[in-house]
Amino acid sequence: MDPLTALLAVLLLLALVYWYGTKDFGSLEKLGVPVIKPYPFIGSILKPWESFCVSDDLQNARKYGRLWGLYEGPWAQLFVADVDMAKHIMIKDFDHFQDRPVLFDFEYGRDQMDMMPADRWKVLRSLLAPALTTSGRLKAMTPTMQQCLDDACRRMEAKLRDSPVIDAQADLFGPLTLDVMAQFSFGMKVPDVADKNSVFVKHASAFGVPTDATPNPLITYILTSFPSLGNRVAGRQLIPAFRYFLEMIRRSIKQRRAEGVHRPDLVGVIMDAIDNKVPTAEYRQLRLTEEILLLQGAEMLMAAYDTVGSALNKSAYFLATEPEAAEEVAQEAQELDELTYESVAQLPKLEAFIKEVLRMAPLLVRHFRVCTRDWEYQGLRVPAGTSVTIPMSVFHMDEQLFPEARQFRPARWLEEDAHRSHQYSWMPFGLGPHACLGARLAMVECKFFLAGFLRRYRFLACDQTKFEYLPGSGLFATTKPIMVKVEKL
Template structure:
């Protein structure tokens, strides 16, 4: 009996040792890859397992990226879990990779986010598939289409400003992220989903509840981040987006698309573009590319996620920056008043472009608080950069740490100061155009850039005609740790002070 027990113990121990050994070999399989890359000046040494930073979930990632650039230089290697990556914080190399030699860097990583719908987001599709999807959706986001959508935007914004005014009269605090998220979700619901909601009036609405879950702001990043980076197949145990929320929004999109088809109504907007794609599902072209119903629905989900989260974040930081820089705010308010006086108090798409200082404030906010932490590309064929001697092999992931470039004094003098003048038209030639990466760059840049800028400028002008911002004791920036994709900040409040200067007959 003892012999049998001993034998079983031996078998179990041997199996466990074999399993652990296999796991260690698996997670370390690519270690040493970066050290062999020619022309790569430095590599962040990996731990025994877990990559170059096993505590990434506890760190403010964009700050850590900046520290790495200071320590290792503008080009260095880094292991994200078991995956080797090359980090580049040089605008000239960014230009080469993102634009000039785009044929060598046509894709991003194909990733598993734990749900079939979200796995089909446009930016991570294989190149041929991405190209067709992007060309199908781009016509719905042209300047002309944005002009049409600006009417819906303005209606949503004016409703929102009125509701905010009521809450402020009741001495409710101005919580920028919460309030702006309510606005941007309403705008995207109207312009992208063809449905009206008012998040501030009914915070218990099921649409609002799922919007909060979709934003992932309350998601606590824990040790599962480095674990899933090391064992990517475990992502299903910790999906990035709540599955029930993805299903909820997918059903809304399906119903809106179906209603549009049944009514035979076409207004050449985002929903119409999705319906046109849906009609092609099943064709030989789409079958060959693997474009399915999930592919179509996913684009709507990403339009919603990117449309409300990043825009709300930008307006939050813009308001913060104005409160903390009263001279800048005073200059902007003067521009707002002059604009309103010229146009009889009307704020419209056709004239909002006159607000050059507002645009500069928006861009300076995007520089200091870029919503995206990093942008990436995957090398699709071996690439050589003669000036540096860097050779990037096929299959290598290239990461560009946005904040490390945006805070480099070489490209933006006095980078920690909020100076919108950098982005005024007369200073355009003084700036390196490849050092500003808030919307990405090249063919893979943000497809919704025009939409986002239009919404921000219309919203801020409507708000600043009535209010100005001042800081209070809670007005402090505290970032959520472990954010490797979107910059997210912990809630804070501002004082929104009713302005005493109004145009004749103006009320709120």
């Protein structure tokens, strides 16, 4: 090749690479909203490994108001920090925002219910919902929860013999939530939930959020700039985990069939769907494969494991550092004759405590939707295809919506009309038809376990008790390990 041709080829290649790194730029600017200046490839966030989603969102809301745009690498996102507009997007005008962006775009990842296009998502959601939302089925989970609670107490007491200080997530709530969710999702008791070397725990950890990794700037740049590469890297760890859990649920179903057992739990719901016992025309039309149905067991583990674990972990922090509020909820729990599905439903102070934890320190801090049909709202025109992000911390920390928003004040949830006035501004479980399917189960679990622990132990602050967020986390607000002192009553 002569030098001129070589030079032209290099220039063409550079132009193509530049085009790729900037191809979506300009799409947000067309909406007429303030846009944080993007740079080729890396987008608007200059040091993604240092940025932290919650403080970024609060800062951007202060600077730009209720609407702004930014590019995460090439990904254009319209941020909507206005309660009324968010309510329209998530509930009232849902038919314009039925999809989520596919955050896990690799084998198995894209086949999870919440990543699917609306027609499939809707059918799968209504298929699975009874196992997660009906009182009878949640009540049927309580013996399992009791047994998992007792096992967790035994593990913790063994730990306490070495030291009174525990890592609330790693030593207590991580194994506990894994234990419950393994039984809920796969109908199986896993014997070694606390053993980090067990195959089950290793695969489940792939579904968790990192707690100690320090992001490498160069790798973060590359993965943000080339999302398909990011997906490949994530897939390398997650695909084997999905395969493992698929096999697990398959085994569980095989065993139930061999024993002629049918239970109305998640596995039972999936078995019925495989056996075509779901008579709706919509369902039959979709022809969902057996593998897609089985995958939803893994989806539940993924959706529930770290979310419930994080709510409990952060609750332990607030129990340790807010002694007055802790005393009130402990007293309420200790006054119960016994721990049952019905009795934990009657713990208003504990419920208020958990709601306040989820207001101040939710794990998932942004909600995502894709505009599927052009939408117009108060002069703003959003074309189909636009990714919309709802930054929930902006609402949760708004002094108008939550007076003394920086104070941990569970009593706000006991005020008259609290539920109605925060109906659309408190959204740790999302809102509308795409809202968390496990919200009821999550609240039952949190109340059951916290009440169970508070009847036996006291959580206290010590020198190591700190609440520090990890930087660089885009989707999750993850903390460094939370250490608390535990005292037996």
